[in-house]
Amino acid sequence: MNRLLRTLMVLLSLLPALAHAHAVLLKSEPAAKSEIATSPQQVVLEFNENVGPIYFKVLDKSGAEMPASDFQLDGNRVVLPLTDALANGTYAVTYRVISADTHPVGGMYLFAVGEPLAEFSAAAATPQQSPWRLAVGANRAVLYATVLVAVGAVLITFLLALPGRVAAVNRRQGSIAALVAAVSFVLSISFGGAEMLAGGIGAFVSPQAWAQAIKSTLGISALLGVPGALLVGFAFRSDSPSSAALSIGAALMVASFLVTGHAATAVPVWLMAPNVAVHMLAGGLWFAALLPLIAATRQLPSGEAATVLDGFSKRAIPAVALLLLSGIVLTVVQVRDPAQMLGSDYGLRLSLKLLAVVVLLGLAALNKLRLTPALAQGVTGTAGRLLNSMRTEYLLMLAVLVAAASLTLATPPRAIGDMNAAAAAGGGMDMMSMGDGFRATWKDGDYSVDVEVTPAKPGENMIMATFRDAAGNPIAVTGSVVVMGLPAAQIEGVRVSGEPAGPEMQHFMVSETILPGDWTMTVEGFVNDFDKVMISGTVPIR
Amino acid sequence: MKTIKKAVMAVMGAAGMVASQGAGAHAYVQLTEVNAGWRHDIEIRIPHGCKGSPTTQVRVKIPEGVTSVRPEINRNWKISMKMRKLPKPVKGEGGVTLTETVDEITWSGNSLPDELFEKFTFRAVIPDTPNQFLFFKTIQTCKQGEHKWVEVPSDPSKFGEFMRTANEPAAFTYVVKPARKQYSF
Numbered sequence: 001m002n003r004l005l006r007t008l009m010v011l012l013s014l015l016p017a018l019a020h021a022h023a024v025l026l027k028s029e030p031a032a033k034s035e036i037a038t039s040p041q042q043v044v045l046e047f048n049e050n051v052g053p054i055y056f057k058v059l060d061k062s063g064a065e066m067p068a069s070d071f072q073l074d075g076n077r078v079v080l081p082l083t084d085a086l087a088n089g090t091y092a093v094t095y096r097v098i099s100a101d102t103h104p105v106g107g108m109y110l111f112a113v114g115e116p117l118a119e120f121s122a123a124a125a126t127p128q129q130s131p132w133r134l135a136v137g138a139n140r141a142v143l144y145a146t147v148l149v150a151v152g153a154v155l156i157t158f159l160l161a162l163p164g165r166v167a168a169v170n171r172r173q174g175s176i177a178a179l180v181a182a183v184s185f186v187l188s189i190s191f192g193g194a195e196m197l198a199g200g201i202g203a204f205v206s207p208q209a210w211a212q213a214i215k216s217t218l219g220i221s222a223l224l225g226v227p228g229a230l231l232v233g234f235a236f237r238s239d240s241p242s243s244a245a246l247s248i249g250a251a252l253m254v255a256s257f258l259v260t261g262h263a264a265t266a267v268p269v270w271l272m273a274p275n276v277a278v279h280m281l282a283g284g285l286w287f288a289a290l291l292p293l294i295a296a297t298r299q300l301p302s303g304e305a306a307t308v309l310d311g312f313s314k315r316a317i318p319a320v321a322l323l324l325l326s327g328i329v330l331t332v333v334q335v336r337d338p339a340q341m342l343g344s345d346y347g348l349r350l351s352l353k354l355l356a357v358v359v360l361l362g363l364a365a366l367n368k369l370r371l372t373p374a375l376a377q378g379v380t381g382t383a384g385r386l387l388n389s390m391r392t393e394y395l396l397m398l399a400v401l402v403a404a405a406s407l408t409l410a411t412p413p414r415a416i417g418d419m420n421a422a423a424a425a426g427g428g429m430d431m432m433s434m435g436d437g438f439r440a441t442w443k444d445g446d447y448s449v450d451v452e453v454t455p456a457k458p459g460e461n462m463i464m465a466t467f468r469d470a471a472g473n474p475i476a477v478t479g480s481v482v483v484m485g486l487p488a489a490q491i492e493g494v495r496v497s498g499e500p501a502g503p504e505m506q507h508f509m510v511s512e513t514i515l516p517g518d519w520t521m522t523v524e525g526f527v528n529d530f531d532k533v534m535i536s537g538t539v540p541i542r
Numbered sequence: 543m544k545t546i547k548k549a550v551m552a553v554m555g556a557a558g559m560v561a562s563q564g565a566g567a568h569a570y571v572q573l574t575e576v577n578a579g580w581r582h583d584i585e586i587r588i589p590h591g592c593k594g595s596p597t598t599q600v601r602v603k604i605p606e607g608v609t610s611v612r613p614e615i616n617r618n619w620k621i622s623m624k625m626r627k628l629p630k631p632v633k634g635e636g637g638v639t640l641t642e643t644v645d646e647i648t649w650s651g652n653s654l655p656d657e658l659f660e661k662f663t664f665r666a667v668i669p670d671t672p673n674q675f676l677f678f679k680t681i682q683t684c685k686q687g688e689h690k691w692v693e694v695p696s697d698p699s700k701f702g703e704f705m706r707t708a709n710e711p712a713a714f715t716y717v718v719k720p721a722r723k724q725y726s727f
Binding site for chain 2: 024444445479526529530531532534
């Protein structure tokens with residue numbers, strides 16, 4: 001009897017407590033998003049009611065838990081004493097408590113010690129480790145090489161008068177390069193889509209991967225490049241290729257490079273796109289000339305060979321000048337600050353490329369100034385030395401192209417600067433796609449949401465979301481919120497409200513994604529007063 | 543002994559019910575179960591303001607299938623109703639043909655302090671669809687801020703998980719099959 005009465009009393013006493021709402025974090029020390037000069041001795045969370053803590057941690061940028069003693073409960077305050085002082089940097093406080101109504105409440109916020117709160121840094125813009133990243137890079141190198149040779153072969157056909165057998169070599173290299181380029185354009189869709197979806201091995205044949213890539217600038221690029229490459233490839237198979245086919249095809253291939261990529265889409269486009277085109281044409285002429293010139297040196301008597309070489313170097317000098325000039329313009333716009341040439345990932349790759357170019361120029365100068373005249377005079381052994389020199393040039397050219405292709409995997413300092421400026425200005429800038437980042441479409445019942453996370457790297461991320469109805473038409477939503485969590489690090493409940501950005505697009509700036517990992521994201525929006533659409537998915541932050 | 547045991551069970555049951563409703567922290571329906579096809583008095587109870595701010599308006603959406611909606615008179619609040627067209631005209635009380643039914647009820651023009659709760663009542667006929675949840679989406683507007691109690695589970699069979707994870711779940715009740723017909727009144 002007594003036991004039952006006591007149970008009854010306990011239950012009755014609980015009922016008033018059950019009537020409370022969820023616990024709400026009123027304030028904390030250090031405060032959210034604050035920057036303090038020296039390391040705090042403890043972290044304090046203050047709620048609107050008594051809570052029972054489940055976990056309470058401080059994490060650094062790598063996700064490591066900072067040493068602390070057991071948290072202490074003091075009514076509605078939870079105190080975490082830190083045993084070691086925190087070094088300068090940005091930290092995440094992540095917590096989960098039980099409210100009086102037994103509902104768990106979790107959250108996460110950032111604070112910084114001794115330096116500004118983490119924003120995009122060049123160090124954060126490191127290339128992803130996904131295998132698709134490598135495939136994309138390798139395919140891009142192949143694409144550069146083949147398109148340059150094909151376009152260069154077209155230029156040679158129009159600009160140089162080559163003797164019969166040498167001209168045949170040029171046509172053959174043009175045809176093979178163009179047809180391989182066509183395949184490479186198609187593969188860029190497949191690999192690009194697989195990389196965007198961060199998919200597994202089978203991703204490159206998945207329809208979603210293809211759909212994603214086709215919708216991006218890769219799609220337009222291939223739309224221009226594949227017909228262009230096929231035109232050139234098949235035209236070169238005839239002994240007297242159609243000039244129309246060659247010029248249209250070459251123009252299409254050059255255009256395909258201007259609709260995508262960091263350089264051609266950088267601002268100001270009126271300056272960058274033509275410079276990219278000039279860079280391609282000049283570089284193509286040089287690269288494509290090597291094989292015919294090697295053939296000329298091997299097959300023709302030295303006098304004739306020297307004439308051919310001279311004829312080329314006359315065209316080459318203005319071409320090289322244009323190549324270097326356009327290269328300087330592109331570098332200045334992309335890198336901005338000379339210190340970034342060695343200080344940023346993009347800058348380092350560019351520096352390697354430029355180093356190879358310097359060596360190439362040295363070899364070319366050697367050929368023109370010493371070896372070609374020697375060949376004309378019939379000095380023995382010159383042909384052999386010329387051939388070695390030109391073959392070395394060919395290999396160096398390939399190295400230059402690989403370095404150039406690898407630029408696509410890094411973020412130019414210009415873009416990083418733009419992102420920081422946009423973040424500082426409150427994210428109102430209309431951002432162009434950097435070619436980095438994560439895109440996906442998630443479905444839930446009648447609705448779907450297109451999500452784009454830029455740059456999907458640790459640090460601050462910008463999210464653009466477009467909701468669509470069952471027919472795929474974009475719809476307007478109000479009160480959009482993005483809820484993010486990283487289960488692996490016990491981070492949850494990061495809620496960021498969105499702003500409409502353009503018709504039917506929602507824009508969010510999330511600064512809490514400082515740790516790499518597979519973040520869960522739920523995008524919420526009200527399609528009318530009573531209907532809230534909530535769609536979830538996973539975002540890889542690498 | 544038996545009576546005390548029954549009382550304890552009742553209290554525990556009530557506590558369980560209250561807890562399963564988010565422990566009265568959310569807008570909720572006073573009836574945890576309703577009979578299919580019966581006329582019930584439904585109370586939407588608002589137990590709290592918005593982070594301390596008093597409630598100034600309550601807007602309830604009548605779900606599909608719930609008909610013959612008639613709010614209780616409330617001399618403290620201004621009551622307004624929004625109608626929607628019925629897919630097929632139905633016979634109402636007194637042989638009248640009805641072409642529309644109540645879609646939303648709005649109570650406004652007053653202020654409910656955070657520390658008090660209030661009931662917003664209406665009569666309605668529950669649809670004859672037993673063994674499923676019935677959701678009354680409620681928008682609670684406060685002097686500062688609002689709560690939109692409108693989340694519903696995407697998978698009705700995972701209701702427990704929904705209740706654990708939902709941020710602002712809709713007020714709900716459960717429709718059961720009654721043992722007998724309702725005596726009309």
